[in-house]
Amino acid sequence: MRTRKIPLGHLFVLLGLLTLPTIAAVRLAESFDWWIIAGAGITISLLAYWLVAADKAKAQRREWRTPESTLHLFEILGGWPGSYLAQRRFRHKTRKGRYQTTFWAVVVFHQILAFDYFRDWQIARMVIDGITGMT
Numbered sequence: 001m002r003t004r005k006i007p008l009g010h011l012f013v014l015l016g017l018l019t020l021p022t023i024a025a026v027r028l029a030e031s032f033d034w035w036i037i038a039g040a041g042i043t044i045s046l047l048a049y050w051l052v053a054a055d056k057a058k059a060q061r062r063e064w065r066t067p068e069s070t071l072h073l074f075e076i077l078g079g080w081p082g083s084y085l086a087q088r089r090f091r092h093k094t095r096k097g098r099y100q101t102t103f104w105a106v107v108v109f110h111q112i113l114a115f116d117y118f119r120d121w122q123i124a125r126m127v128i129d130g131i132t133g134m135t
Helices: 008-028 034-058 068-090 098-118 122-132
Strands: none
Touching: 008 068, 008 098, 034 068, 034 098, 068 098, 098 122
């Protein structure tokens, strides 16, 4: 499998995207054991990275592929940074518009989630109230 170095620009994009979620995780660590929070985030990212890399290898060998829904599930669970790095390193799924739309929606969701955490879940409460019909 051909790999390439991840361009510095992509690493800066990732660093920027990780800023708000990392600050939120540090704040969350005041209430929970930070080893659990950091370990969970790193583990799920490593798994997402591995899944994208393995899917690329399967594609090249023309084998049965990992469903995109599985890749997206790991991204939603917090593995989007690992998936982002693997996509860039292995040039996998980067041109597939539908996949990228869902991937970036997941990234934006995580940004909003971190932002809402700082606002004491105001957005989440508003959504829940709208769904349940409460005012």
